[in-house]
Amino acid sequence: MLAIQFDRFGGPEVLRPTQLATPVPGPGEVLITVEAAGVNFADTHQVDGSYLTADALPYVPGSEVVGRTPDGRRVLARVSHGYAEQVVAKESALLDMPEELGAAEALALLVQGLTAWHLLRTSARLRTRETVVVHSAAGGVGSLAVQLAREFGAGRVLAQVSSPAKERLVLDLGADAVVTYPLQEKADVVLDAAGGELFDRALDSLASFGRLVTYGNASRTGFTPVDPARLGRLNASVVGFWLRPTLAAPGAVSGPVKELFALAAAGRLRPVAGGSYPLAEAARAHEDLLARRTTGKVILVP
Template identity: 55%
Template sequence: MRAVQITEFGGPEVLRTVELDDPVPQPGQLLIDVSAIGVNYADTHAVEDSYLSRSSLPMVPGGEVAGRTADGRRVVALTATGGYAERAVAWANMAVDLPDAVSDGAALALVVQGLTAWNLLRTSARMAPGESVVVHAAAGGTGSLAVQLAKRFGAGRVIATASTEEKRKLALELGADVAVEADGEGLKERLIEANNGAKVDVVLEMTGGPVFDASLAALAPFGRLVAYGMASRVTPSPIAAASLMSHSRAVVGFWLMHCLGRPELHAEPMAELLALVAAGELKPLLGEAYPLSEAARAHEDLRARRTSGKLVLDPSR
């Protein structure tokens, strides 16, 4: 089978298309003929071995696939690795049957990024109706869904950030009340101004560095900043306990891995998200579909912030 493999850690240049033997499922696993592969920002970290979990070589990256099982079921599944290939294996409890009304791309937008957006708001931030919510990278896969879900869950004001005017316009079309420039300089003031002069209640933050620092400074008393990524690859300033106490604010970390195996955080919200998409009430933002052989270009575009929505690889190309 064709697959994308790395034999050394690094940037997009280490991704190589190769021929490998088909994976062999273990007891309790499914072999999936892959029709579409999800690309996540976390994949870029895994390829350079800078993610929360360590990578080992050689490796076929990729943690999410859509396709058919040997008995013909159409599924979307989480894989530990091995997703960037024509065939992949997944544990049976990590595969979800897909309604006919949900496309492969839409399903792939939900299995990591949709579940992340749902849990950021419901589980980690515990957003209450009427609260203001800042969604950084609001035109991205997770951000575009978080904007829609925050409105659906009753946010009083959704403030989006994005790096270009086109992306900010898109965030407004998705339901954000206001969209501002994403750059860290002056961000605290822009967020407060966007919230009608008041500090904000919830921030969903995946950039790190100055954006994290400015977002924390913009939090109201009892506000929550949920950190779920570090796309800038810049570490935020250290946080002293006294700083949190003196402002009654909280910083919460989130990693989707801790939701897996917990039905109330994984299976149940996934069923809810699929039903919303099938009914046309939630619209995953779909980005470019790259040939499998151009996985490196997908990583380059993702790291350069040239993309919007969910990126996929097409194993037939």
């Protein structure tokens, strides 16, 4: 079967199509023929070696797929090694999918939807009428966080984006305004996956008892040291978030996923489908993601 693999760390150019044996499911597992694999920013960190944990090489990235089981069920699943034509998943990790739901929309609600949900509910502990700033608001996580912040009772939802086209998208999704730093108003919550200078400027924008939730380092500039005295002067906090260990907590997946799908079914949450790339062009998908040329959910199609 065709899969995308890297055998050393580097940029997207290390991602290469290769032929691998079809995986064999073990007890409690099922083989899935992949319809589409989701691309997440965390995948780019795995490929360049900057992820929070290092994986043994060679490695096939990919943490989520939509596909079919041998008995014809269309399912959504969290997996390992999803950049492939076929993948093994735990039976307990499968969610049945309606035929009419697009693969990109479904995949947006899994890893990125869970990330946005937990950023606001678990890490930021968003309260009613608070002001939320979402960085990279047109991306997979950001576009959902803008909508969920509104759904969860935020008073003001402000978006940071990188282009006029993305400004139009986030305003259409419900953001009150597009902002640049320095902000004209203080923020109770800031969601940041960029790091670097943006992180630093966001920290100074926090209101008293504000929370800056950091969940990535897309700028690749290194993590900014945080002086405890500075936090004291700001009367604010910095909260770190990583989805992988969060998923192991009781109730961290099933309840939020059900809520996300219910909101989408009711038309109150709109997953944004981004670019669709052939599986063999995974490197180009990563290049476009890193260059901020994408919006919403990016997928690979075998």
